[in-house]
Amino acid sequence: MSSELLDVSLENFEGPLDLLIHLIYKNELNIYDIPIAIITESFIAAVKRMEQLDIEVASDFINMASYLVYLKSRMLLPRDTFFEEELDPEEEKYLFTQKLVEYSFYKDVSAVLKKREEESSKFLMRADTVFIAKEQADTEDPFLLADSFFDLTTKERKTKMVVEKNIVDFKEVVARLKSLVIRKCRMFWSDIVKSCRSRKEVAVSLLAVLDLLKNKVADASQSENFGEIVIEKTEEKDG
Amino acid sequence: MDKTREKKIFYASLFLSGTPLEKKFFRAFFEPVNLENRLLEYAEEFNKLDTGLRIRMVSGGFQLVTESSLVEELRPHFGEKSDALGRASLETAAIIAYKQPVTRLEIDEIRGVNSSGTVKYLLDRNLVKVAGRKDVPGKPLLYVTTKHFLEYFGMNDLSEMPTFREWQELKQGGG
Amino acid sequence: MDKTREKKIFYASLFLSGTPLEKKFFRAFFEPVNLENRLLEYAEEFNKLDTGLRIRMVSGGFQLVTESSLVEELRPHFGEKSDALGRASLETAAIIAYKQPVTRLEIDEIRGVNSSGTVKYLLDRNLVKVAGRKDVPGKPLLYVTTKHFLEYFGMNDLSEMPTFREWQELKQGGG
Numbered sequence: 353m354s355s356e357l358l359d360v361s362l363e364n365f366e367g368p369l370d371l372l373i374h375l376i377y378k379n380e381l382n383i384y385d386i387p388i389a390i391i392t393e394s395f396i397a398a399v400k401r402m403e404q405l406d407i408e409v410a411s412d413f414i415n416m417a418s419y420l421v422y423l424k425s426r427m428l429l430p431r432d433t434f435f436e437e438e439l440d441p442e443e444e445k446y447l448f449t450q451k452l453v454e455y456s457f458y459k460d461v462s463a464v465l466k467k468r469e470e471e472s473s474k475f476l477m478r479a480d481t482v483f484i485a486k487e488q489a490d491t492e493d494p495f496l497l498a499d500s501f502f503d504l505t506t507k508e509r510k511t512k513m514v515v516e517k518n519i520v521d522f523k524e525v526v527a528r529l530k531s532l533v534i535r536k537c538r539m540f541w542s543d544i545v546k547s548c549r550s551r552k553e554v555a556v557s558l559l560a561v562l563d564l565l566k567n568k569v570a571d572a573s574q575s576e577n578f579g580e581i582v583i584e585k586t587e588e589k590d591g
Numbered sequence: 592m593d594k595t596r597e598k599k600i601f602y603a604s605l606f607l608s609g610t611p612l613e614k615k616f617f618r619a620f621f622e623p624v625n626l627e628n629r630l631l632e633y634a635e636e637f638n639k640l641d642t643g644l645r646i647r648m649v650s651g652g653f654q655l656v657t658e659s660s661l662v663e664e665l666r667p668h669f670g671e672k673s674d675a676l677g678r679a680s681l682e683t684a685a686i687i688a689y690k691q692p693v694t695r696l697e698i699d700e701i702r703g704v705n706s707s708g709t710v711k712y713l714l715d716r717n718l719v720k721v722a723g724r725k726d727v728p729g730k731p732l733l734y735v736t737t738k739h740f741l742e743y744f745g746m747n748d749l750s751e752m753p754t755f756r757e758w759q760e761l762k763q764g765g766g
Numbered sequence: 767m768d769k770t771r772e773k774k775i776f777y778a779s780l781f782l783s784g785t786p787l788e789k790k791f792f793r794a795f796f797e798p799v800n801l802e803n804r805l806l807e808y809a810e811e812f813n814k815l816d817t818g819l820r821i822r823m824v825s826g827g828f829q830l831v832t833e834s835s836l837v838e839e840l841r842p843h844f845g846e847k848s849d850a851l852g853r854a855s856l857e858t859a860a861i862i863a864y865k866q867p868v869t870r871l872e873i874d875e876i877r878g879v880n881s882s883g884t885v886k887y888l889l890d891r892n893l894v895k896v897a898g899r900k901d902v903p904g905k906p907l908l909y910v911t912t913k914h915f916l917e918y919f920g921m922n923d924l925s926e927m928p929t930f931r932e933w934q935e936l937k938q939g940g941g
Binding site: 369370451474477482484 | 608609654655657658659661662665669678679681684685688701703704743744745746752753758
């Protein structure tokens with residue numbers, strides 16, 4: 353039997369229970385009715401073999417060996433030599449068997465899982481979700497780029513060339529502000545300034561507002577010096 | 592929504608999603624009556640197209656995967672092949688699957704060895720997770736399996752694992 | 767490799783990748799002679815299946831995407847989380863696209879403001895990348911647009927960018 357134990361190395365076993373199961377199968381024992389004496393002998397032999405092979409034997413194995421020796425002696429000794437608080441030896445063996453059977457079950461299930469792992473790993477999948485890019489909703493198309501770029505570059509050219517008339521059309525600004533004030537009833541000068549793309553446009557907008565005041569389309573008021581100027585639609589008192 | 596459109600959205604969703612999609616995901620925008628049957632029908636229809644892609648049922652949902660017969664060619668390019676689990680990890684995973692929620696000490700007792708390393712490894716691999724603490728002295732953490740556990744082992748739910756009774760019958764019958 | 771298998775691997779690869787795959791990717795494991803024609807044929811065949819998924823040609827490669835007619839239903843679940851580019855980013859991206867390779871200083875000059883933040887943002891979103899340094903004092907970095915940039919704006923290559931004349935015509939037509 354010792355030759356069979358040549359393959360015994362600690363790395364091959366997950367723990368003492370694993371080694372026990374191995375020995376039970378190797379010796380063709382019935383797991384539900386283990387001859388404790390035989391299994392104890394085999395187990396101790398295996399542990400000794402490990403020591404011979406200079407493998408550091410974990411304390412779990414030593415503990416199991418001493419437990420088996422204890423169990424064996426319990427089985428051999430006459431019944432009335434036990435202390436009251438100790439379990440009946442048959443019951444002790446039953447619990448030990450349960451433990452082994454349970455472990456044996458998980459050991460087999462591990463093999464089932466191993467197989468499933470192998471099978472499942474052949475199905476490849478993509479772990480990242482693909483998000484629908486914006487362009488599929490036509491929100492970003494190359495013309496957006498063209499708009500940004502040529503708006504910038506042409507604006508640049510205008511300020512450099514300074515052809516005043518071309519920059520801001522006075523009539524257009526008046527018309528735009530007029531329709532704005534009619535629609536919104538009231539607006540702030542600072543908002544108008546923010547909407548301007550150049551100082552020239554600010555200047556033209558100011559002239560346009562003055563034009564609206566002159567034509568009584570709008571009134572302007574300022575509650576304090578340097579305060580916000582409010583431009584309001586003129587109330588239609590008498591048509 | 593007509594069935595053709597529904598089917599297309601089903602396929603498209605599975606393509607986009609990086610995780611299996613459950614029936615309830617589709618219930619939100621498909622007619623819920625008899626939905627599961629329709630989805631199964633769509634899946635079957637898709638698999639018949641034999642495109643190298645398959646819809647599989649896993650962890651209670653549907654997932655688009657590549658055919659297993661193509662794995663050899665595809666793996667070198669797309670397999671971020673995670674290491675297969677070692678025996679200790681498989682044992683620990685099995686115990687957690689059957690005994691959940693379970694503490695580390697309970698696992699240790701069944702295995703007869705300390706399992707703190709393997710439990711940590713399974714946590715890292717997202718195969719198990721912590722689900723609260725047990726109401727006993729010391730308030731130890733309780734472990735359960737994750738959805739990814741099912742996906743990883745290609746199961747729809749845990750009931751696909753052999754029962755202890757089945758196993759016993761097999762053992763005793765075989766022995 | 768027979769054509770059926772090759773075709774399946776083509777589809778499976780596009781699914782697994784999720785992003786465009788260039789022809790040269792397939793050249794590595796498919797018979798290279800006449801490859802492009804075969805791939806185009808496979809793509810066409812796939813699109814005929816009308817599954818809600820399409821293979822499209824993009825930036826010199828193939829990409830599996832969802833049919834654009836399904837976007838409305840899919841967007842709530844799979845819409846890109848990141849916002850559309852803001853004005854500053856769009857301006858910067860546009861300058862890099864038209865002027866590439868271009869330094870940050872050159873971008874700043876055109877925009878009239880410092881663009882270091884937006885350039886960094888575009889780098890993070892993988893819309894632009896560094897392509898060497900300009901041979902002038904200080905050796906400033908040069909920026910160019912990426913493949914993803916083309917994809918993002920739905921172009922096959924940079925020649926599809928509207929010219930000044932095209933832009934003007936569109937402006938006048940629209941206004």
